[in-house]
Amino acid sequence: MxxxxxxxxxxxxxxxxxxxxxxxxxxxxxxxxxxxxxxxxxxxxxxxxxxxxxxxxxxxxxxxxxxxxxxxxxxxxxxxxxxxxxxxxxxxxxLQVEPMEDHQDFADEGPDPAQEDMDYKVESIKKAIQSLPDGYRVVLTLYLLEGYDHGEIAEILSISEATSKSQYSRARKKLLSLMQEQMFLS
CATH class of the missing domain: 1.10.1740.10 (RNA polymerase sigma factor, region 2, helix turn helix motif)
Structure with a gap:
């Protein structure tokens, strides 16, 4: 080849x-x-x-x-x-790595009921990502959006690979929770 x-x-x-x-x-x-x-x-x-x-x-x-x-x-x-x-x-x-037990209330102004298209969903996801704690958001962004693996993220952030993986896992759970909460409030 x-x-x-x-x-x-x-x-x-x-x-x-x-x-x-x-x-x-x-x-x-x-x-x-x-x-x-x-x-x-x-x-x-x-x-x-x-x-x-x-x-x-x-x-x-x-x-x-x-x-x-x-x-x-x-x-x-x-x-x-x-x-x-x-x-x-x-x-x-x-930048702080936050334990999963720390919860914040995130105010949601509520979407326009007539607007349930793809743009709204994308904006909802962006807002949910932006509301994540810095540590979660940075790891999630580097892994999902920028394509770095956990080893590279660990090196960039001067954390262990295990910490990168746990922060990513927690970020996903928190993001899912925020998205479900947002859908419930809609």
Missing amino acids: ETLEYTDVNAHIVARCKEGDRKAQYELYKLYSKSMFNVSMRITNDYTEAEDVLQESFLSAFRELHTFKGDSTFGSWLKRIVINKSITKVRGRR
Whole structure:
């Protein structure tokens, strides 16, 4: 079986950036800013913090571009920077791993009864995820939405793999509970 070589479609832009081309930096920013903002937003759960993380991440990426070896795509390298900076931002708010027994009441304003389409369901899930405690939300986001495994999450968050797995399990249970509560209140 023949193996195919993977090449980053944006490698030529990255090469221009390494040469100091400001237009190439702007091109990379345009290509990746929206998706990287969304990654940060899912982790920080705060618009202003996500904007700050985005700017800090691009500045770091351009400053440290000489360390980018091309073993992965520029996008995955940048995503790792965004995730690390987002986690640092959340840790600044004292990321806490919360036991399952700690329950909070989450107010639900109630949905518009006429709106039971897919958009409503997606928004409901987003709101439920946003209402999770930071520790749960970060692990759930990294595992489900960003595709990291528990070993990688453990390394990123400086926790054990078992803690990552238990936080993910608890996050799923809490999310299910929130979704059921939301459906009951609808």
